[in-house]
Amino acid sequence: MNVKLLILLVLLPFQALAQGFAGLGSEAGDFAQPERGHVLTFPEDHGAHPAFRIEWWYMTANLKGADGRDYGLQWTLFRSALAPVDGQGWETPQVYMGHAAVTTPEAHFVAERLARGGIGQAGVTASPFAAWIDEWALMGPDFDHLTMRAQGSDFGYDVALTAKGPLVLQGDRGYSFKSASGQASHYYSQPFFDLTGTLTLPEGEVAVTGQAWFDHEWSSQPLAEDQTGWDWFSLSFDTGDKLMGFVLRGESDYTSATWIAADGTATPLPNGAFQAEPVEQTGLPTTWRVTLAEQGLDVTVTALNPGAWMTTSVPYWEGPVTITGSHQGRGYLEMTGRGD
Template identity: 50%
Template sequence: MNAKPFCLGLALLLAGCDASPPPDEGFAGLGQASEDFAQVVPGKLFQFPADHGAHPDFRIEWWYLTANLEDAEGNAYGVQWTLFRSAMRPAADQPGWDNGNLWLGHAALTTATDHYAAQTQGRGGVGQAGVTTAPFKAWIDDWSMQGDAQSVLHVQARGEAFAYRLDLYTDRPLVLQGDNGFSRKSDRGQASYYYSQPFFQAKGQLEINGRQVEVSGTAWLDREWSSQPLAADQYGWDWFSLHLQDGRQLMLFRLRHADGPDYLSGNWIEPDGHSEPLHGQDIILKPLHETRVAQRNVPTRWSLAILRHGLEVEISALNPHAWMAVGTPYWEGPVRVEGSETGIGYLEMTGY
């Protein structure tokens, strides 16, 4: 997702309002009806580099990167970079101030003891934010992600008391999530187009309260777009991206319903990039421990089993207090994996 990924009530944020959407519109309004926008249907033929760029016929999309990093002493860090586009109306992609696209950026840096987060926002059509494909560049203000979006990326952002600049490389293929890029979010038809590059190797520099830190590690890029990715009664999600020690990768998410069972889905990704969809019956995911953060109880330790792949692990947060105190707040931070396999990854949790 990200999970990432999501509009986060973007129109409300840019209007300076912290109101919540009606309860029949899902988390952050992502369950709102969207008949006037393009719809996600199975069978899309992805085209690159075009699909690295914006999709103005759809209501929402995001470019989302997480990185698990270490310094020379073995200290662990996490980095997040996200750019969201949200259309206020169909045919929003107009020049100048007639443009109806709203843009939102989130950046974060996490250590075992501290978490830093920043948000920036802007209007489309006036050069403040956007995405190009020739060459690829996604930017908002002085935050940027540029390269070819598949094998090379250079990423930078800064906020109060933190900054980072990372160089990412891989020779592995992109991964289409779900059913060849068609990622179902409910049994009632909600879905997104979704692909990832989970194989990036990262090197770069962090700045924390003026201190420079050289780091290296792994990174994961997600691209997702839709017009209605949630059902109206889905009020939040838990999204995992995991790098296992043996070279396999795992993406999975749990969408929580106001009533009824959770919706579980994911992808099992082999080291060569071959992937296999995971369905609800394949995934045994349970919260084990909650942390009180920002006046909420948030699950920061989990058990996960994918029995047909012999995976039985516990997943725990590097920093249980990695709360994104932005316009629509959520939890996001690096995690560690222990059990039948070891590994690292990222967890995003919304709606708590």
């Protein structure tokens, strides 16, 4: 196949995201739709769901080097379907995009991979779990014990992850509302990974330890027509408790959140309970005030590196944050559809 044609076919389903992410609000057509009440089952649901239009496997991690320096790490595999049918080899409608990043207080390293599914270059299997694109891989004998690696022209990482808590089903037992009009996804997390391994940076190798948060989400129309992007927070507090919350920006903002106790007990929260307001009023907001009255939470969330812009085919901001105020901790922030 012509290389330019291959690149076009890979990029085509992601172009809507590049248009302010509003394309995710387009009609689902004949693609499958999430069903409320559908019971997620594992390990099967760790794998791909090719009947749905869009899916992602997403790992972020807050790390420290032996000298106490802070780092952030990201590994993401996106799947997008050109059609609501599956196929073999070059006839498969599944295409993949991989993003990897390492963030330091002074620098943000980014790499991207693009691939067609069905030919072995990229894919996901449920058991044993493996998600890969080229030589980048997230895999293991079971989902509690994984290894993860990726590299770009000026960075890389090779790390091991061990789950220390249960999977968390977001929303209503894994059915996550995205708008008042009913758009939704299937969504679960594993926010309890311990991580050890090595970063490779221009200055050399760095041994790191820390905690990682994994998200897996699939849908065919995850946004309403008027929604242009989201601000998503994964916050881990020194108490062991955690919070996932997001604001979907539209004519009327829509919020959703889950409070995750240290033992893994998850409490979903309705639209409006989670509040996130930028502290800066100009430019890209990398300092936020986040509140959750039910838990007495009132914190300032500050980017480790305000320049953590993902300069990829689908641009967005993603980076590690620190948490101060009523609760202390670390986490990750993602902002989409805000422009560069």
